[in-house]
Amino acid sequence: MHSTDADLAKALQGILSPESVLSGAAAERAYDCDAYTVDRNNPTAVVLPKSTEEVARVVKWCFANNVPFTARGAGTGLSGGVLPAMGGVVISTKRLCAILEIDIENRCLLAQSGIANKRISDAVKSHGLYFAPDPSSQTVSTIGGNIGENSGGPHTLKYGVTVQHILGVTMVDPTGEIVRFGGKVEGTPGYDFLGLIVGSEGTLGIVTEAWVKLNPIPAAVSTALIAYRKVSDATKTVAEIIAQGTIPAALEMMDSGILRAVKLAFGFEYPEGTQAMLLIECDGEPGRVQSEMEAVKQVCERNHAIEIRIAQDETERARLWTVRKKGIGAMGRIAPSIVTHDGVIPRSKLPEMLEFVYAVAAKHQIGVANIFHAGDGNLHPCFYFNDRDPQQVRNVVEAGEEIIRQCIALGGSVSGEHGIGVEKIDLMPLMFSPADLDLQALSKRIFNDGMLCNPCKVLPNQKGCVEYKKRWRGTAW
């Protein structure tokens, strides 16, 4: 390790240009956490490379000098996945933001990993194509971050998560070697390394470029916002829609906490007494969309919907989506901090699980609002609180753990799309036995046999992380 932070920054300036290296108090503060603000740790330096080769140079140097490094996209992650857990170098992909090739005929696009998700769809919209994964952060979150977390979004119910839309990657492995997997044709025989890399939270290497699949924009779309007086009526609607064989493009739910925030922030009006709303979207061929939406409406009516608003044009559709897409942001009107959890349950368990969430929040005396991917059973309870009050922070962490434990007890998972990061690392043994975790550790060793590349993430009890953990958990405990 270099004797001082200044030495390290200076050494990195010798590898990249000086304006590509940041250090000092401002850099430490800006890069000490992602959107999961409970845990924080300072990096020693931050680098902003512009090419795969520059990333490889930095990683090679880190490897040779035993310096930990962590890749970071837009920092919108919600589980501390880009927290520099052992300090060292944060490798930001924000200057890796070019589209390198668009191949309309083969419906694919090659981009650097720091490009914002939505920019990909914007680039090919005029050709009638788009990139399907649409996390709520898609206007800023990067494709590299989406690959790291295997991000989902409202439309994954029908179109799948990020892994289903990545054809190939260029990656700098933990030793600094540039490797490539996949390409323009799907399903190459052999071990599925691409499937392992996507969702590995940047612990197997740094993805610098990706071939993504482009889908045709659906010929027709119908979007409805449905209001209910009882949360249980909304959750029953979700289970019935799926059970009858309809697969909507999106099936989202918001409770009264979210609706209140959206009303405050955007003036969104909804019927008096509404306790929950569903946003349901069907897309595809016009005739099929119409019949699917008709079937959906019937289920909603059977379950006592008090209002069914169907968008009549694109402007109204965008307005209806505001409730879902801007819901979490609107929570800023209610409290200075929020922590959004991400447990998954079988969707038939939604009614009992939501009751459990409300009971846990009441027990810990914290506020909670729910906005989530109901069709996937992917919950997002948002606890709102003041993160400068250590007691409130403790309550939030404990409440979150109770909810995750219940998700697992109901046959679900600790994370549907936000990843493990550092946030849920201690909860992994609830879901996996030591043998299961050893198997995962084996798969990590295919690419990363050391402790330098995004250390102390995903797998619990990694050697050398205990001491560092005391530092990053400092804000809560």
Place this chain on the structure above:
Amino acid sequence: MVGPGFVLTPATYQEVAETVGTALGSVVLVHEAESHPFGFPHAPTESTTCLSLENLGGIVEFDVSDQVVVVRAGTRLKDLQEELSKHGQCLPFSKLSSDQERRLAIQNGRLTDEIAYNMPHCLLEPCGSWRDWILGMRLVQHDGTLAKCGSKAVKNVAGYDVQKLMIGARHSLAIVIEVTLKTYPIEALPPSSIRFIGTDSVCNWIQRVRRTDFDLAVREAGDTLVAYDKPSSTFWANVDPTSSLPRYPDDWILRSGTGCSNLEFTDETQTRFMKRTKDLFDPSAKLNPGAMGIF
């Protein structure tokens, strides 16, 4: 008892684990037919443990409202499909006649083999493949350790997706003994786009190319063509084992009847990491030796 001619048929997960863990030589999964038509297993020796999961079948649990089924990996695909269909669900394979299945060399395999060989199918483009349907797995490692990966949740990013490594791995990394699958409503199944050519020939060559190369590739296949599926740019052909069809950038092929050339790995990075993976997951090279053609 081990060696050629003797097939062990464990009936529990623990029995599979003990069989694999105590095997001194190699462990080979056997099929009812001599081998998978697109595989090329080494001939068993005196020390080979031949294993069949024929006694490890049946659904463990199925909840139609969650569209998730947990099933033992010795279950035949058709038996599973039949059981799911009683509830309006399926795995989204295209419905083919028995003659069409014969021409595509499709066997009524057990799930463990279907996953291990991961053969292309006719609804790939609209409905995905095993990679998209498998939510979790239980498996037996080379030393007999039982482990699971994934979960029953339809969306899950907890930990590394080890199950994806097993798909198409031809039993060379572990033995898959239970699978958790996402099911699909039969009512929502799109029509198949596969087109058959001629009436008799059986495929021994599968090729996938870029969309832009597809029309040319199909034309060049000429009389050898058995079937094609334009949306996934895949075609099936009957090619003399001593010859080859034209190749295109980024394409891949699977062959039958050409030994170690059935699988072709030309990418140095892919090959290197496959060897490293095999060393980590099966350090004594016990599991289905030779199955991948490169180790």
